[in-house]
Amino acid sequence: MRTAEALRMALEALRVNRLRSGLTMFGVIVGVLAVVILVAIGTGAKNTVEKEIAGLGSNIILVVPGQVGLGAAPTQSRLDLTDVAYVRRIVGDPSKVTVAVNSGESVRVGRTEVFTTLTGTDQNMSNIFDRPLRRGRYLSQTDVDTRRRVAVLGADLGAKLFGDVDPIGRQVTIAGVRFRVVGVYETVGSTFGVDRDQEVHVPVTTAQRLIGLPRINGIAVGASGPDEIEPLQKRVVAGLEARYPDEKFSAVTQTQLLGTIGTVLGMLTGVLAAIAGISLIVGGVGVSNIMLVSVRERTKEIGLRKALGARQRDVLGQFLIEAVLLTTIGGMIGIAIGVGGSLTIQALTPVPAVVTWWSVALAFGVSAAVGVFFGVAPARRAARLDPVVALRAE
């Protein structure tokens, strides 16, 4: 028998039992749909985080006290500004080292009050991070040296507090203290869930006085090129550990962050896909079940076909093709809905969903494989029926 003939015959059989075929496909459709959508969401999340990390700037090393790793508890910082000066000496170029002190504070203008992240930093911040200005100026060395009460606002924070009014030169009240706005940043988006457009930057010295502690949270170093990152990273950590023999320090690069986060999100995506894959297997069991019922129902037909000259492999092929058609048609419908669903999620919600060709190919391949795997047993049963017995069946 020709393959085209077998295909036509199988399609006909599925068409005749439309409702049953549809219901059987349903399990496969849901499984494939789930794989496509979950992988799209996982991939979207990964892409977003990667874009955020890359958006920070290039060749950045973040130095923090303690061990950084998955599950490690954050360490109370004991670093202060003298350590920053020390790191500057290690690095050589002082303009490539900056500092951060973070604290949650409320920022108020008139009756508008916004609770946000206050970051104390210095004039070198913009040498290391990509943080273009929209208006005004960056913090200056004089601001830091003289503990000026000046602030640079994130784009959204500025808009929230001042609306259409130009904030430059105006007053904001941070934790009860008045500051003068000297600059507004461009929109840069968020990193690790922190909306950087909501931040307010003030001189690090001013921030320390506001918080009442001489500590700093971290130091950022800009390497002069990708090849410089690793040696510099080692030098800084070694230097700090020499200065504080009892303590550990970590220096993470963007590449390492990307690697770690990529691995975590990749694993997460894999787990989601596997869970969705289980429903695909369940769908496959449904196909197997229905094919067995179908073989039983059509025992007489099988007997007749054999009497008329169908070989075992003709019958095997006929039922196998039916099973594979069930799962691949179901797979294609699932892919269509899954891609449509991902695009809808992408368009209507803040969840980033990116459909990847490999998840679509995989979902289709797996559904075809499920059809073969779960179709073989019923098809073999059909192929091995004794024609005499089959013809007598009621």
Add this chain to the structure above:
Amino acid sequence: MQDHAFEGVGLTRAYQLEGVTVEALRGVDLRIGQGEFVAILGPSGSGKSTLMHLLGCLDRPTSGVLRVGGVDVATLDDSSLADLRNRMIGFVFQSFHLLARTSALDNVALPLVYRGLGKVERRAMARQALEAVGLGHRMDHRPSQMSGGEQQRVAIARALVGEPQVVLADEPTGNLDTRNGAEVMALLDRLNADRGVAVVIVTHEPEIAAHARRQIHVRDGLIEQDTHENR
């Protein structure tokens, strides 16, 4: 000399039924030549259908040698046996065995699917076969839209569409009234006379058996009487 259509020597067929051996055939010797018209008679349970299944290569003998068209069926594997059925033998069953949701034309064309013929060719041959049984006007009807007599004629068309050497019919008139039964027998007569196709028919009814030139009586798994014994 041309090979016999069928040649059986010492054919037995035993079934195992819950540990008990049931001998449906207990040593049958027979030859059926090309173009013969044979009726097989006998009481219920005597082994007529069992013998037909062996002749039709739907089943294999437990012991003995069976040659179909000169070929020992013991030497054939499943797929060659299927091929032999497809080319040599046409079946007509008591209960018609037509595919319910399929038109008369496609029912008749079904054996040709397994011969690997294309759709156009299959349909052309099926059309001719249907016309030969006087059903040229029922091509697109489904079995449920036809009378029993018409359904059995469709089945005969299906049996002859592949131009077999033998048509095996197990009680072909068993489900039909006298008039339709006569029509079916007339068709089988013509098939035998005009095309030289050997016809082997199982029946209970003496009037039906009278169409055949040779009668084989089976009882308890043995041939009791063969009107053409000394051939």
